[in-house]
Amino acid sequence: MKKIAxxxxxxxxxxxxxxxxxxxxxxxxxxxVQLNLHKSICDACTAYENQSRLLNDLLQKQASITPDQxxxxxxxxxxxxxxxxxxLD
Amino acid sequence: xxxKSRIIKEWVxxxxxxxxSWALHRTNNREVAExxxxxxxxxxxxxxxxxxxxxxxxxxxxxxxxxKIAGYYRKQYRNPVISAGSAGSDGENDFLNTFFNSNGEWQxxxxxxxxxxxxxxxxxxxxxxxxxxxxxDRLPSNWLAAVRLKxxxxxxxxxxxxxxxxxxxxxxxxLHRAKLQLRKCLEVHWFKK
Numbered sequence: 456m457k458k459i460a461x462x463x464x465x466x467x468x469x470x471x472x473x474x475x476x477x478x479x480x481x482x483x484x485x486x487x488v489q490l491n492l493h494k495s496i497c498d499a500c501t502a503y504e505n506q507s508r509l510l511n512d513l514l515q516k517q518a519s520i521t522p523d524q525x526x527x528x529x530x531x532x533x534x535x536x537x538x539x540x541x542x543l544d
Numbered sequence: 545x546x547x548k549s550r551i552i553k554e555w556v557x558x559x560x561x562x563x564x565s566w567a568l569h570r571t572n573n574r575e576v577a578e579x580x581x582x583x584x585x586x587x588x589x590x591x592x593x594x595x596x597x598x599x600x601x602x603x604x605x606x607x608x609x610x611x612k613i614a615g616y617y618r619k620q621y622r623n624p625v626i627s628a629g630s631a632g633s634d635g636e637n638d639f640l641n642t643f644f645n646s647n648g649e650w651q652x653x654x655x656x657x658x659x660x661x662x663x664x665x666x667x668x669x670x671x672x673x674x675x676x677x678x679x680x681d682r683l684p685s686n687w688l689a690a691v692r693l694k695x696x697x698x699x700x701x702x703x704x705x706x707x708x709x710x711x712x713x714x715x716x717x718x719l720h721r722a723k724l725q726l727r728k729c730l731e732v733h734w735f736k737k
Contacts, residue, residue, distance in 0.1 A: 466648025468640065475720040479694070479701040480712060502656040507723055509663055510730075514695035516667050517676060525568065530561050533578060537556050541585055543549040 465493045470500045474507055548592055556585065559602050563609050570613050572692075580616060584609045614707050620689040621708045643724055656727070659735045672734060679729035687722035690715060 465473070470493040473486055482490065494501050545553075560581060567577035587608050588595075595604055643654050650656070666672045680688060693704045705715050 466644070467650045468644040468648035471724070472717065472720050475723055476716045479716045479719065499650050499655040499657070502658050503727070506656060506659060506727055509659075510723060510726060511695065513666060513676060514691065515698065517673065518695060518698070525561075525565055530564070533564055533581070534556055534560055536578075537560055537582060537585060538553060540582055541552065541556070542589060543552060544546055 465489050467493075467497060467500050470494070470497065471503055471507075474500070474504045478507075478511060548589070552585065552589055552592070555588070555601055555605065559605055560585075562602070563605060566606065567609060567613060571616065576616065580609060580612045583612050587612070617689045617693060618708060620685045621710070622686070639721060639725075643728075654728070656731075659731070661735055675730065675733050679726050679733065682729060683722055683725060687718055687725070690718045691722050691726075694719065 470490060473482060473490045476482060476486075477490075494504065563581045563584065564577055567580045568574060571577050571580070584605060588605060595601070643651060645651055680691070683691065689708070690704070693699050693707070694701070699707075701712065701715065705712050708715070710718075
């Protein structure tokens with residue numbers, strides 16, 4: 456039975472691959488059906504997908520947080536260093 | 545001092561702040577940002593004659609800087625620095641084998657289960673953002689480049705594949721591995737404490 460199931464069912468490895476693929480590309484109809492079927496009986500991959508979506512969200516929001524403020528001093532040091540390094544006559 | 549040198553010097557004084565802050569925002573690395581700004585000015589000196597004042601100097605300089613940033617990511621992608629504790633380039637299968645058995649099923653101790661923590665305000669928590677950053681720093685540099693371009697720069701997949709010179713399939717397979725590792729890292733260091 457397990458073997459027959461494998462013929463029509465995705466493995467978890469493949470399912471998680473498709474979960475990631477759907478975020479960057481369009482899945483084919485077959486892939487979508489396979490993935491949904493898999494998730495309907497696999498709690499682990501369902502949890503994985505939820506967590507992966509959360510990660511997407513966190514990473515995207517993390518991006519809008521600017522790095523630490525650049526200080527005046529740092530900018531002055533940068534300029535001084537630039538003028539020293541650049542081949543200006 | 546020649547006119548050219550005088551103008552470049554003026555540009556350094558007027559625009560380097562903004563260029564540096566832009567480069568830092570996009571690379572999240574001070575040394576790299578500083579190098580990229582320096583490279584940009586060197587390129588500007590070399591092709592100064594092509595500038596012709598058709599656009600604002602700032603626009604022209606930022607254009608060069610953006611090319612340098614793209615080049616930086618390409619290089620990161622092609623010559624990955626494998627950080628300690630992550631999968632090596634020839635350990636791709638080993639890497640996946642730590643998560644899945646030979647039938648492609650989750651390894652018993654790797655099976656994801658729901659995280660019970662409240663995730664609504666995670667990013668307001670400085671301790672969490674530090675862990676997230678640490679987990680990202682543990683990714684091999686080519687995976688990190690793929691993740692940064694996708695999520696931190698919100699670029700389209702086609703653009704990223706073009707920029708990195710990679711086939712779409714390789715690209716999302718790389719994201720797959722990166723996400724597996726990130727997920728696990730956060731689970732170990734944050735969610736299941």
